[in-house]
Amino acid sequence: MAAPTPTSSLARLIASLGLPAAELERLGALHFRDAGHGFDPFGLSPDHVALGESVVLPLYERYFRVRSVGAHHIPRSGPAVIAANHSGNVPVDGMLIWTDVLRQTNPPRVVRPIADHFVPALPFIGTFFARGGMVGGSRGNAQTLLEAGELLLIFPEGTPGILKPFRERYQLRRFREGHAEMAIRHGAPIVPVGVVGGEEQLPALFLSRRLGKPFGVPAVPIPAVPLPLPVRYHLYYGEPIPVHERYRPEEADDPAVVRAVCAEVQAAVHALIQRGLRERPGVFS
Amino acid sequence: MSQADRPSSTAPGATSPLLVHPSWAEHGRRVLVTGASTPLGERLVRTLLNDSRVEHVMAITAEPADQGLVTDPDPDRLSVVQVDLDKERRIRNLLFGPARDRGIDCVVHLAQHRSAHARGSRVHAFNVESLRAILELAERHPTIRRIVVRSDVAVYQVQRDLPVLIAEDHPLNLGGGAPQWVQDRVEADVTACARMGMSALEVVVLRMAEVLAPGTGSQLFDYLESAVCLRPAGYDPMINLLTTEDACTALTKSIFNDAQGVFNVPGADTLPLSAAIRSWGRLGLPVPGGWMDPLYRWRSKLTGHDFRYAMNRRRFHYSGVLDGRRAREVLLYVPAQPIEWPVDPLGEEPAAATGG
Numbered sequence: 355m356a357a358p359t360p361t362s363s364l365a366r367l368i369a370s371l372g373l374p375a376a377e378l379e380r381l382g383a384l385h386f387r388d389a390g391h392g393f394d395p396f397g398l399s400p401d402h403v404a405l406g407e408s409v410v411l412p413l414y415e416r417y418f419r420v421r422s423v424g425a426h427h428i429p430r431s432g433p434a435v436i437a438a439n440h441s442g443n444v445p446v447d448g449m450l451i452w453t454d455v456l457r458q459t460n461p462p463r464v465v466r467p468i469a470d471h472f473v474p475a476l477p478f479i480g481t482f483f484a485r486g487g488m489v490g491g492s493r494g495n496a497q498t499l500l501e502a503g504e505l506l507l508i509f510p511e512g513t514p515g516i517l518k519p520f521r522e523r524y525q526l527r528r529f530r531e532g533h534a535e536m537a538i539r540h541g542a543p544i545v546p547v548g549v550v551g552g553e554e555q556l557p558a559l560f561l562s563r564r565l566g567k568p569f570g571v572p573a574v575p576i577p578a579v580p581l582p583l584p585v586r587y588h589l590y591y592g593e594p595i596p597v598h599e600r601y602r603p604e605e606a607d608d609p610a611v612v613r614a615v616c617a618e619v620q621a622a623v624h625a626l627i628q629r630g631l632r633e634r635p636g637v638f639s
Numbered sequence: 640m641s642q643a644d645r646p647s648s649t650a651p652g653a654t655s656p657l658l659v660h661p662s663w664a665e666h667g668r669r670v671l672v673t674g675a676s677t678p679l680g681e682r683l684v685r686t687l688l689n690d691s692r693v694e695h696v697m698a699i700t701a702e703p704a705d706q707g708l709v710t711d712p713d714p715d716r717l718s719v720v721q722v723d724l725d726k727e728r729r730i731r732n733l734l735f736g737p738a739r740d741r742g743i744d745c746v747v748h749l750a751q752h753r754s755a756h757a758r759g760s761r762v763h764a765f766n767v768e769s770l771r772a773i774l775e776l777a778e779r780h781p782t783i784r785r786i787v788v789r790s791d792v793a794v795y796q797v798q799r800d801l802p803v804l805i806a807e808d809h810p811l812n813l814g815g816g817a818p819q820w821v822q823d824r825v826e827a828d829v830t831a832c833a834r835m836g837m838s839a840l841e842v843v844v845l846r847m848a849e850v851l852a853p854g855t856g857s858q859l860f861d862y863l864e865s866a867v868c869l870r871p872a873g874y875d876p877m878i879n880l881l882t883t884e885d886a887c888t889a890l891t892k893s894i895f896n897d898a899q900g901v902f903n904v905p906g907a908d909t910l911p912l913s914a915a916i917r918s919w920g921r922l923g924l925p926v927p928g929g930w931m932d933p934l935y936r937w938r939s940k941l942t943g944h945d946f947r948y949a950m951n952r953r954r955f956h957y958s959g960v961l962d963g964r965r966a967r968e969v970l971l972y973v974p975a976q977p978i979e980w981p982v983d984p985l986g987e988e989p990a991a992a993t994g995g
Contacts, residue, residue: 389877389909390977395960396803397877397911471800474957477873477928484958494802494809498962 362392365405365485372408381407383461387502393485396466396495402485403456403464410453413446417584418551420450423630424591425458433500433542434594435533436465436507437619439526439627440515442552442582443575445469447516450587451507451547452486466499467507472570493532500540508533510619513572517561523553524627526620534597534615539606541598544619548626551587554637585637590626595619667694668894669742669782673724673773674749676700678854679789682887683747688716692895695741699724699733699750724750724769725761734776734783745785745894748773751824753856755947756939758819766823771830778838785841787893790828790901792848792879793821797959803877804962807846807901818950832901841899845889848881848906848961851982855883859915860982861946868916869934870955872925875913877958881906884976892970900969905961907974912955918980931955 370378381404387394392401414420428436436455441447448467455465464487474480474490489495499506509515510529518527537544558575565574597615605611670687674680675698687693698719718741722733734743748770752762770788777783796810811825828844835842849857859880862868881904889904908915916923926934935948948955966972 389960390907391910391914393877393910393914395877395879395909395958397875397958475799477871479873481873481875489803490799490801492800492802494804494806498802498804 362399362401365399365401369401369404369408372411373404377407378404380460381456381462384464385461386464396487396489396499397481397484398464398466398487399485402482403487406482406486407453407456410449414450414453414457418446418450418555418587419584420454420587420589422454422458422589422591424593425454425589427545427591427594428455428459428463429505429543429545429594430459430463431503433503433540434505435500435537435542435544436505436547436591437510437529437533437544437623438507438547439524439549439623440509440511440513441518441523441549443516443556443558443577444582445516446555446582447549447552447587448507448509451549451589454589455505455507463505465505465507468496468509470513470572472572475570493536496532496536497540500536500542506533506542510616517558517573517575518553520553520557524550524631526624526627529616529620529623531612531616534619535606535612537597538601538611538615539603541603543594543596543598544615545594546592546619546622546626548590548592548623548628548630549587550590550627550630550634551585551637554585555582583638586634586639588630588634590630592622592626595622667692669693669695669697669744670894671697671699671738671743671746671783672749673699673747673769674751674789675719676702677749677753678852679850679883679886679890680749682883683749683890684717686887686891687894688713690891695743697738697741697743701750723765725764727768727772730769730772731776734773734780739780739782742782744782745787746773746777746783747787747789747890747894749789749890751789751791751827751856752820753854753945755818755820755856755858755945755950762819763823767826767830770827774831774834774840774842778834778840784839785843785894785899786831787843787845787890788827788831789890790831790844790846791824792846792959792961794825794828794846795959797953797957799957801957801959803958803960805903805959806962807903807965818947821950835899841897843893843896843899844901845893845904845966846901846961847886847889847904848879850883850886850906851880851908851978852883858946858951861944862951863916863919863921863982864944865938866921868919868921868923869926869931870912870916870923871928871931874928874956875911876954876956877909877960878912878915878954879905879960880908880910880915880978881974882976882978885974888975889966889970889972892972896970898969900965902966902970902972903961903963904966904972905963905974907977909960918978920981928956 384400389395393399456462467488468491469488511527514527557578559578561573563573684698687696696717795805796812831844913923931948
């Protein structure tokens with residue numbers, strides 16, 4: 355058996371400093387497919403999950419003061435797809451949903467964010483995210499995870515969703531259909547999530563595609579403020595859309611069925627966002 | 640036939656009359672193994688000789704015939720034949736000579752150039768044309784019914800937008816910029832695949848994970864031989880490693896199975912590159928990615944090491960792990976022998992530059 359990696363040991367140490375003992379103990383019940391050396395085949399490591407939570411927790415609890423509504427809709431086991439709106443110029447929403455799912459489920463579940471292709475290619479960030487469960491956005495990765503009964507986090511708008519101009523905040527971009535097709539094929543319910551707060555965290559003056567090129571990123575936002583603002587995040591989980599009960603797996607090949615499911619998901623996310631906007635007292639509260 | 644082209648068999652009985660092959664069920668396997676002087680080839684030969692279902696093993700070596708393959712060879716069960724597989728005529732003489740006389744019914748093709756620096760038409764002939772000839776000749780051979788070809792994880796493309804878990808239909812590494820070492824492996828693999836279903840000949844291609852052992856052509860083994868292993872800063876991809884024991888198990892199961900097709904053969908060790916470095920007892924030193932290629936070129940020039948970073952660049956950035964589901968379901972192969980870290984660099988007898 356291989357010795358623990360230095361990064362694993364360091365991850366454990368930092369996590370133990372940042373998380374209460376009870377939370378560390380709870381994370382000990384985290385289920386993952388150990389490929390033999392403390393990592394799953396995609397690189398997820400429970401030590402790094404704990405590290406990730408300890409790093410994000412101050413942001414989650416104190417800076418963005420996340421309010422979670424309807425987390426009981428997250429399936430406790432089996433394959434499922436969480437489909438959320440994407441926003442904010444930097445992917446804080448993904449980190450916060452990841453943390454929220456981890457904290458709201460018991461035994462804890464790690465949601466596997468499906469990231470755009472450029473994310474795994476980013477040095478340090480790509481590796482750190484992979485240790486926490488992120489995988490690159492290929493169909494094969496998503497299928498493997500669903501077959502293994504994992505919980506996926508997908509932003510069906512993709513990068514266009516996160517790079518919206520401020521004046522178009524909370525206006526959903528066209529949902530890509532891949533998540534609907536995969537959910538039907540693998541019998542996974544889709545949990546719509548409306549994220550409110552992210553659009554105001556980092557208003558961008560403009561987007562620079564030239565600056566993004568060296569990093570393989572579609573564009574880099576030039577923000578109007580130096581740091582994300584301490585907006586309050588509201589995460590609204592909707593009732594799961596039971597595509598696994600309504601459709602047979604082979605119907606994933608029917609474009610009309612896939613389009614209909616995708617539209618239903620988009621409508622559900624839209625409704626949750628509208629509810630969140632109505633219910634929040636203000637951007638920072 | 641000239642003396643040079645004539646296969647030299649050291650085992651008695653090589654001139655026995657042509658055997659009319661009975662059905663698979665009626666007799667044990669008679670197996671020809673190319674690349675028998677490699678660590679994997681030697682282990683396979685020993686394993687087959689210990690298997691009561693095997694009647695005879697014909698070990699093909701590029702070097703002078705080596706009776707050291709086993710300590711106490713039984714001439715009725717083992718014959719060692721020296722043949723250079725870089726000429727079609729020599730292969731024909733082998734298959735329609737000693738192999739036919741021995742009633743060989745299964746060929747396990749392990750012979751491949753192991754040096755990443757080897758290039759040129761002779762190397763290509765050894766890596767690719769020899770297999771093409773074996774496949775073509777086997778189709779009209781009176782006794783050969785099954786061919787098992789060892790392929791390599793290097794045939795697969797690894798890049799950021801492809802799945803981490805590599806199934807058999809994963810894109811192949813067909814890039815024009817790939818070195819001959821890779822191109823030859825891809826071409827040999829595709830050549831074998833193209834013969835599937837074309838005749839009664841059963842063709843099995845085993846795409847093996849990297850065998851972390853000396854003399855196997857493992858780039859990673861060569862990389863890990865340095866006291867300090869450089870790796871591109873910010874990246875720590877997942878890799879999968881195979882032991883010779885598990886590789887041998889997969890080959891043996893392929894010999895005794897009737898299925899044909901392409902199968903991934905993963906190993907029992909799936910871990911990040913940094914963990915492999917540490918488990919080996921080496922110091923992993925992250926450096927800017929742009930430094931890696933020149934530094935390892937200098938290492939190669941100064942020390943003669945075989946590892947080429949340019950050839951492994953993507954594997955050092957993005958994860959690529961073989962998915963062994965098909966092999967598990969069809970061949971009943973499950974990796975069972977994890978690597979005993981650190982690997983003893985002298986634990987296996989070093990082999991020569993070619994795997995014939």
